Amino acid sequence: MPKVGITGGASAGHVVPALAVAAELGRAGADLVYFGREGSIEADLAAKAGIRLVPIPAAGLRRYRSWKNIVMPLTVVRGVVIAWQALRREQPDVIFSKGSYVSVPVGIAAWLNRIPLAIHESDQSLGLANRILAYLASIVYLSEPGHGLPQWLERKAVVTGLPLRDDLADGQPEKLRAELGIRADATVLLIFCGSQGSQRINAAIRRQLHALTTKFAVIHVCGPGNLDPTLNSTPGYWQREYLHDDMVHALWLADLVIGRAGATTLAEIEALNKPAVLIPLPTFVSRGDQLANAEAYARRATCIVVPDDEDMADGRPILAACEQLLPHLQTRKLPPGRDQIHRAAREIATRTLNLSRLQRAASGGTSR
Numbered sequence: 001m002p003k004v005g006i007t008g009g010a011s012a013g014h015v016v017p018a019l020a021v022a023a024e025l026g027r028a029g030a031d032l033v034y035f036g037r038e039g040s041i042e043a044d045l046a047a048k049a050g051i052r053l054v055p056i057p058a059a060g061l062r063r064y065r066s067w068k069n070i071v072m073p074l075t076v077v078r079g080v081v082i083a084w085q086a087l088r089r090e091q092p093d094v095i096f097s098k099g100s101y102v103s104v105p106v107g108i109a110a111w112l113n114r115i116p117l118a119i120h121e122s123d124q125s126l127g128l129a130n131r132i133l134a135y136l137a138s139i140v141y142l143s144e145p146g147h148g149l150p151q152w153l154e155r156k157a158v159v160t161g162l163p164l165r166d167d168l169a170d171g172q173p174e175k176l177r178a179e180l181g182i183r184a185d186a187t188v189l190l191i192f193c194g195s196q197g198s199q200r201i202n203a204a205i206r207r208q209l210h211a212l213t214t215k216f217a218v219i220h221v222c223g224p225g226n227l228d229p230t231l232n233s234t235p236g237y238w239q240r241e242y243l244h245d246d247m248v249h250a251l252w253l254a255d256l257v258i259g260r261a262g263a264t265t266l267a268e269i270e271a272l273n274k275p276a277v278l279i280p281l282p283t284f285v286s287r288g289d290q291l292a293n294a295e296a297y298a299r300r301a302t303c304i305v306v307p308d309d310e311d312m313a314d315g316r317p318i319l320a321a322c323e324q325l326l327p328h329l330q331t332r333k334l335p336p337g338r339d340q341i342h343r344a345a346r347e348i349a350t351r352t353l354n355l356s357r358l359q360r361a362a363s364g365g366t367s368r
């Protein structure tokens with residue numbers, strides 16, 4: 001069976017879809033290895049999925065002035081050298097890269113070692129890492145059409161959708177409701193801002209907490225280090241730093257979601273048909289991908305987009321948007337079909353394995 005190297009990381013928005021593809025590859029019998037940073041979110045989640053991690057150093061560009069941008073190129077070069085050695089040792093038949101700066105050294109090293117590279121882009125436009133790796137990749141999977149790609153890239157592109165988390169079909173909302181002690185007739189509001197949380201949005205939510213908890217049972221996933229112990233005994237309010245296995249139960253339990261507009265989050269709430277208040281990351285801290293994601297999402301799903309600006313800071317626009325969505329909350333939650341949930345990950349796994357087999361066939365059926 002082929003050996004597939006997986007890479008991508010820095011945030012769960014990249015690692016969760018990478019692991020969804022890994023799960024399908026594993027079911028198809030592939031041998032898996034994850035290339036990522038030691039002590040990182042990809043290391044943590046890969047370990048939970050039972051996939052061995054090969055450590056590769058990586059560094060990303062900061063979109064603000066930082067001395068770390070000066071040493072960044074050196075770390076990338078060191079990462080390429082270490083990844084090159086690791087790939088020669090591990091001999092994967094193909095690399096699947098889910099993007100982010102973590103994937104750059106591995107993608108370059110794959111190209112240098114003539115290992116076929118498949119990459120996936122979740123957002124409306126290619127991120128910096130994928131803009132680099134697109135030149136080296138044999139195939140570029142896209143979540144959605146319409147990236148305005150140049151012709152040479154269009155030829156490599158395949159629209160597959162975004163690989164949804166492998167456990168998304170397995171939500172047990174009533175289990176979580178019972179564990180937290182949420183009343184059966186309560187309207188559940190789930191708040192999470194990507195995998196890292198947002199201190200600005202946490203503060204805005206907490207300013208309107210009284211008003212929100214009179215209308216909703218509020219599950220607030222506030223991000224590592226962002227718990228507020230003074231609110232522990234607030235009735236109708238449950239705060240958590242991060243949800244692992246419970247994330248899917250929380251997504252199913254929610255009647256309404258407040259969040260950023262990361263592509264992975266949007267794909268999950270769309271699959272489960274959850275109305276949402278979206279507060280996309282502004283351009284001064286990102287390339288603006290979430291603004292484009294939110295704009296496109298608002299054209300096809302029930303949501304209200306609240307800009308992350310001065311007005312948002314007191315939480316009133318968020319509260320007003322929740323109130324506006326109250327009449328739209330669904331009363332019947334239809335579980336999505338398992339096949340539908342696994343479709344994108346399965347297609348990517350199949351195409352990626354084909355890439356590896358083609359490569360083997362071209363080299364006469366022997367491994368390198």
Ligand SMILES: CC(=O)N[C@H]1[C@@H](OP(=O)(O)OP(=O)(O)OC[C@H]2O[C@@H](n3ccc(=O)[nH]c3=O)[C@H](O)[C@@H]2O)O[C@H](CO)[C@@H](O)[C@@H]1O
Nearest residue numbers: 011012013014016122194195221242243247262263264265
């Ligand atoms: C800050 C940043 O640059 N964010 C980017 C990052 O997403 P980022 O990782 O910030 O967030 P996403 O919304 O894309 O994904 C979050 C993922 O984490 C999971 N989750 C979240 C909280 C939690 O407690 N437990 C948990 O499991 C969610 O179910 C989801 O699968 O990559 C996305 C995909 O390219 C981009 O669209 C985002 O712009």
